[in-house]
Amino acid sequence: xxxxxxxxxxxxxxxxxxxxxxxxxxxxxxxxxxxNLQLMKMIDAQYLETPYYGSRQMARxxxxxxxxxxxxxxxxxxxxxxxxxxxxxxxxxxxxxxHKKYPYLLRELDINRPNQVWCADISYIPIKRGFMYLVAIxxxxxxxxxxxxxxxxxxTQFCIEAxxxxxxxxxxxxxxxxDQGVQFTSIDFTxxxxxxxxxxxxxxxGRWMDNVFIERLWRSLKYECVYxxxxxxxxxxxxxxxxxxxxxxxQRPHSTFDGKTPYEVYSRIEMKLAA
Numbered sequence: 001x002x003x004x005x006x007x008x009x010x011x012x013x014x015x016x017x018x019x020x021x022x023x024x025x026x027x028x029x030x031x032x033x034x035x036n037l038q039l040m041k042m043i044d045a046q047y048l049e050t051p052y053y054g055s056r057q058m059a060r061x062x063x064x065x066x067x068x069x070x071x072x073x074x075x076x077x078x079x080x081x082x083x084x085x086x087x088x089x090x091x092x093x094x095x096x097x098x099h100k101k102y103p104y105l106l107r108e109l110d111i112n113r114p115n116q117v118w119c120a121d122i123s124y125i126p127i128k129r130g131f132m133y134l135v136a137i138x139x140x141x142x143x144x145x146x147x148x149x150x151x152x153x154x155x156t157q158f159c160i161e162a163x164x165x166x167x168x169x170x171x172x173x174x175x176x177x178x179d180q181g182v183q184f185t186s187i188d189f190t191x192x193x194x195x196x197x198x199x200x201x202x203x204x205x206g207r208w209m210d211n212v213f214i215e216r217l218w219r220s221l222k223y224e225c226v227y228x229x230x231x232x233x234x235x236x237x238x239x240x241x242x243x244x245x246x247x248x249x250x251q252r253p254h255s256t257f258d259g260k261t262p263y264e265v266y267s268r269i270e271m272k273l274a275a
Contacts, residue, residue: 032080032130039067040077041126045227047083048219054085079122082133082154082181099185105201106140114142114266117201118166118173121214122154122181123172124220125241128232133243135159138164138214140177142266144252145217145245146170159183163192177201185274220248 032040039062046053046061051255053061054074062069069094078084119142125132135158136148151158176198177186184202193200225244231237253259260268 002255021162026184035067036073039069039074040081040102040124040131041065043074043077043083044081044124044222048222048237050082051215052085057085079128081131082122085125091199099182099183099187100190101180102190102200103204104203105199106178108148108179111141113174114139114144115150115171116141117177117179118176119214120159120163120184121179121218122159122183122220125226125231125237127233127237129232130233132237134154135183136176136217137162137260138171138217139173139266140213142258142262142263143209143213143217144249144266148241148245150234150241152234154183155188156188159254160189160192164187167192172196172198177203179203217248221245 023164040196042065043058043061046058050057050061055078056071058078059069059071059074062074105154106117109117118137119140120132120135122135125134130152133154134148135151136147138144139146146169149158149162149165157234176193178201180202183189190200221241221244225240228239229236231240249263252261254262254265257265
């Protein structure tokens with residue numbers, strides 16, 4: 001799919017056209033053994049059902065399923081996957097001075113049109129001999145997925161690439177909401193938003209409900225796509241996610257909008273505003 005020796009298209013351009021982070025073309029299995037990869041798949045599925053499970057409770061669940069694992073192992077795997085239990089924690093951690101945390105701007109806000117609020121999040125994607133990470137940019141009102149990127153590392157660059165693609169195609173939102181993950185609090189990421197005069201909003205620590213609609217997207221994606229296939233590698237993951245995302249945007253009826261698709265809601269409101 002990627003041609004290293006292509007005189008007309010650079011590696012960066014090829015990755016952009018394929019909706020891949022450049023780092024993903026160098027993907028190699030992470031080195032976790034088969035048992036750990038199986039545990040991670042089980043943790044991922046259970047986390048969708050019980051996002052309040054911490055490492056201790058998740059270890060209990062795995063032991064009930066017949067896996068003799070301890071809390072420290074589960075905690076390491078959950079950290080590797082980028083997930084943690086959702087509950088309010090005391091503010092005992094001092095933020096890094098270069099990673100400013102922004103207030104949550106959506107509380108009691110009437111979100112009634114596309115491009116008023118966008119949101120983003122990162123999720124773990126299991127594949128046959130390893131795993132990857134997926135970032136998605138979504139329009140809050142219509143639930144349309146505006147852009148996404150896969151990467152084999154949780155760096156900031158693939159998030160910026162997804163953001164820049166959405167901005168280049170769809171314009172800009174008034175507000176951009178994320179969690180407090182280091183990718184989204186980084187200066188490189190927030191500077192892109194500031195350069196476009198976009199207000200920055202961030203969930204409260206441990207409050208997944210503040211970004212609830214993209215959390216629901218992950219649930220749908222995993223039950224309707226990821227868990228139904230044995231995904232061998234990053235290339236297949238990209239293809240499966242692309243097909244599902246197109247189905248979600250353009251064909252899958254959404255109960256919130258009386259059976260309309262996210263694309264129909266996003267486009268019709270935009271055309272009405274333009275008229």
